[in-house]
Amino acid sequence: MVKVALLFQGEKDFYISKKVLKAIITDYTSIDRDTGKEVNIVLKEVRDLSLRGFPKNNPRIRSEGKGKAKTKGAYRVWVNGNLRIAGFYEDKKFIGIDYYIKKSQHNTKKQVKALEKVAKIKRNKDWIIVDRDKL
Numbered sequence: 001m002v003k004v005a006l007l008f009q010g011e012k013d014f015y016i017s018k019k020v021l022k023a024i025i026t027d028y029t030s031i032d033r034d035t036g037k038e039v040n041i042v043l044k045e046v047r048d049l050s051l052r053g054f055p056k057n058n059p060r061i062r063s064e065g066k067g068k069a070k071t072k073g074a075y076r077v078w079v080n081g082n083l084r085i086a087g088f089y090e091d092k093k094f095i096g097i098d099y100y101i102k103k104s105q106h107n108t109k110k111q112v113k114a115l116e117k118v119a120k121i122k123r124n125k126d127w128i129i130v131d132r133d134k135l
Helices: 018-028 040-051 109-124
Strands: 002-008 013-017 028-032 038-040 061-063 075-079 083-090 093-101 127-129
Touching: 002 018, 002 040, 002 093, 013 018, 018 038, 018 040, 018 061, 018 083, 018 093, 028 075, 038 040, 040 075, 040 093, 075 093, 083 109, 093 109
Parallel strands: 002 127, 013 093
Antiparallel strands: 002 013, 028 038, 061 075, 075 083, 083 093
């Protein structure tokens, strides 16, 4: 069972697993040279996508299941350079389960496995919403 917690509320609420949250916070937080404040461009991008409802017609969001039974229902969201968040839609939610760094035009076997895992979690309803402090 994968635990997910609400990160942002919007037209579609964005729920995120501990794995994705840790990667975003650890790898994408930096100090702004002008203000000296912490900034995280990835959090800003996913907040904006959440407010707009993670529209499927956005070029940053791609279905990975077209014609592929094992990845049916999985989507990847392109944020900040090479980072991809793998997740799925459920009612008025987008659930981010996994992530990977895209280094070439085609998905590697490891990236396909991540997408297959996400699709399986969706199919089996193998996820649960928890409070963020319980992730």
